[in-house]
Every structure is written in structure tokens, then in C-alpha cells.
Amino acid sequence: MPRSGAEARRRLQQAALELYRERGFDQTTTAEIAARAGVNERTFFRHFPDKREVLFDGEADLRAALVRAVAEAPEELQPLDALLRAFRTAGRILEENRPFSEPRLAVIAVTPALRERDLAKAASLTDALAEALRQRGVAGRLAGLAAQTGWAAFHHAAQAWIDDPAQSLDAHLLRAFDDLRALSAPRACGPSAAAPVHPGS
Numbered sequence: 001m002p003r004s005g006a007e008a009r010r011r012l013q014q015a016a017l018e019l020y021r022e023r024g025f026d027q028t029t030t031a032e033i034a035a036r037a038g039v040n041e042r043t044f045f046r047h048f049p050d051k052r053e054v055l056f057d058g059e060a061d062l063r064a065a066l067v068r069a070v071a072e073a074p075e076e077l078q079p080l081d082a083l084l085r086a087f088r089t090a091g092r093i094l095e096e097n098r099p100f101s102e103p104r105l106a107v108i109a110v111t112p113a114l115r116e117r118d119l120a121k122a123a124s125l126t127d128a129l130a131e132a133l134r135q136r137g138v139a140g141r142l143a144g145l146a147a148q149t150g151w152a153a154f155h156h157a158a159q160a161w162i163d164d165p166a167q168s169l170d171a172h173l174l175r176a177f178d179d180l181r182a183l184s185a186p187r188a189c190g191p192s193a194a195a196p197v198h199p200g201s
Contacts, residue, residue, distance in 0.1 A: 009047045011037040016054040025111040052117045070132040083150035084177045091169040126151045
């Protein structure tokens with residue numbers, strides 16, 4: 001049996017992830033998760049309200065960390081650059097927990113019920129980021145657009161990291177934001193147009 005509440009919580013998360021990968025989310029019960037973790041079902045519900053939430057633990061801490069990173073970003077940074085700074089912080093957390101975060105993202109991607117919960121969490125998170133940008137003086141409409149666009153780039157980078165783990169999540173994140181900027185950059189015309197060069201390259 002787990003010796004502490006924190007250990008029970010960690011084992012429940014790991015057990016849920018293993019079972020979702022083996023059997024699928026819909027075919028797994030909370031009782032089976034508890035049994036795999038070596039606790040009773042009552043203990044499961046002491047830690048998590050349902051079998052979806054077990055894979056979204058720490059969302060409030062992540063939101064707080066992202067909001068704090070935006071608030072603490074240098075004043076001269078543009079909104080997307082402030083968001084990139086925040087997402088790079090979140091990316092390091094995911095990379096440090098890769099044995100859990102990578103399969104977790106993969107399970108969410110193929111499970112409609114988990115994708116629905118992920119979208120709801122993302123909406124809450126982007127609202128918080130938009131408010132953090134407003135606190136920096138960004139206009140409300142632009143703050144919302146920047147937060148949603150930045151989150152989409154972060155999600156794109158996380159999926160690329162799953163598909164291509166040879167590169168770090170940070171590298172995929174930097175590339176996603178570069179691509180985002182390239183989409184709105186003026187298009188060069190003529191055969192003499194040179195390829196863009198990154199500073200310091």
C-alpha cells in the first residue's frame with residue numbers, strides 16, 4: 001500500500017495511464033485503476049472526482065505558472081514573445097516529466113472524452129493568459145487573440161514533440177512560433193529573395 005497521499009496520487013495517475021493505453025479509456029473503470037495502484041476505490045475518489053481528471057492533475061499549478069511568467073516577462077516584449085517565454089517554462093516541466101507527459105498526450109489525442117476535457121482546460125487557461133496580457137496593457141481583443149494563437153502554437157509543438165522526440169520540446173516550440181511569425185511576414189517577391197536567417201545563426 002502507498003505510504004502517503006502524494007504517493008497514492010502518483011500511483012493512481014500511473015495506473016490510469018497504463019490501463020488507458022492497454023485497454024482504452026472507455027473500457028477502464030475507477031475500481032480497476034485503484035486496484036492497479038494498490039488502493040481502494042474510495043481512495044481514488046478522495047484524490048480525483050472522475051477518471052478523466054486523473055490525467056489533468058496539476059492544471060491549476062500550470063495555469064498559475066504560465067500567468068506568473070507572462071506577468072514577469074520584460075515590459076518591452078511583444079505579446080507573442082511574452083507568451084513564448086511562458087510556454088517555454090511549461091515545456092520544461094513537460095520535458096522533465098516526459099515518461100508520463102508523452103504517453104499522456106498520446107492517450108488524450110485518441111480519446112474523445114479526454115480531448116473534450118482537454119479543450120475545456122485549454123479554454124480556461126487561454127482566458128487566464130488573455131487576462132495576464134491585459135494586465136500588461138494589451139487591448140482586450142488582441143489579448144484574447146494572442147492567447148488563443150499562442151496556445152495553438154504550443155499544442156502544435158507538443159504534438160510535434162511526440163511525433164519527433166529526437167528534438168527537444170523547446171526546439172519544437174521555438175520553431176512553431178517562428179512559423180507563426182512567418183505566416184504574417186511580408187512575402188518577398190522575385191528570384192532575388194533570400195531565405196530568412198535567424199539571428200546568431
